[in-house]
Amino acid sequence: MIQLQHISHTFKIGKKGNEKGVPVLKDISFNINDGEIISIVGKSGSGKSTLLNVIAGFLKPETGSIHMNGKETTNFTEAEHAKFRMVNTGFIFQNFQLMPGLTAKENIELPLKIKGVPKQSRKQHVQEILQKVELEKVADHYPNELSGGQQQRVCIARALVTNPPIILADEPTGSLDSETEQEILQLIKQLNVQMGITFVIITHDEEVATIANRTFRMHDGVLKEVETVAI
Numbered sequence: 001m002i003q004l005q006h007i008s009h010t011f012k013i014g015k016k017g018n019e020k021g022v023p024v025l026k027d028i029s030f031n032i033n034d035g036e037i038i039s040i041v042g043k044s045g046s047g048k049s050t051l052l053n054v055i056a057g058f059l060k061p062e063t064g065s066i067h068m069n070g071k072e073t074t075n076f077t078e079a080e081h082a083k084f085r086m087v088n089t090g091f092i093f094q095n096f097q098l099m100p101g102l103t104a105k106e107n108i109e110l111p112l113k114i115k116g117v118p119k120q121s122r123k124q125h126v127q128e129i130l131q132k133v134e135l136e137k138v139a140d141h142y143p144n145e146l147s148g149g150q151q152q153r154v155c156i157a158r159a160l161v162t163n164p165p166i167i168l169a170d171e172p173t174g175s176l177d178s179e180t181e182q183e184i185l186q187l188i189k190q191l192n193v194q195m196g197i198t199f200v201i202i203t204h205d206e207e208v209a210t211i212a213n214r215t216f217r218m219h220d221g222v223l224k225e226v227e228t229v230a231i
């Protein structure tokens, strides 16, 4: 479970001595249950990425607390955050952020190398993931030899390969056409159902938000759950 309590954050902007505070997150409290897909929808500049960075531990909030998988992560050092992320969290980005000099297979293998997993076990694991995201045919292609949808599959596979219980996705279909967007959303749904992975998806696209079990709306740093009406 991910639990945020009374999270607030203000960025300081401007010259030293003449700084101004820009409040970006305002008293945000919510829980995400294991195995849920949560979407956070909001306009550009509403604070979505800042909130994701706080959950991921890239940004320490000014006030409030965060618990993830039973551990309070709020006051972790950078090294503790990095160690925690390695085991618990995978990331999917809008612009994929793949290594251009590595093939699809090598990009997927990279987190396992960093983790120190032995070669034989890495190869086996990468093969399984390639099948899961249907990329076997293009495993030896470099990122610039892949379509946008295939690149996003590589990005998803790279996030999955270390078996994290949580995946944080920042506009995962933002660079894709609508048909490919549907394909990637279906893949996310399938991975959620088959592997029980919790997904937190931030998006400005209402359509993307529809795959979520629960949707939250971010407006000017304030987060509210969208009431779903039973039909």
Ligand SMILES: Nc1ncnc2c1ncn2[C@@H]1O[C@H](COP(=O)(O)OP(=O)(O)OP(=O)(O)O)[C@@H](O)[C@H]1O
Pocket (backbone or CB within 6 Å): 011, 012, 013, 022, 024, 042, 043, 044, 045, 046, 047, 048, 049, 050, 051, 204
């Ligand atoms: N490091 C920073 N320093 C100062 N202000 C920042 C910083 N990062 C973000 N902001 C400001 O915080 C606000 C929220 O930004 P954030 O990136 O969280 O919004 P967003 O909803 O994710 O937008 P988008 O959909 O465009 O990515 C914006 O007004 C932005 O200018």
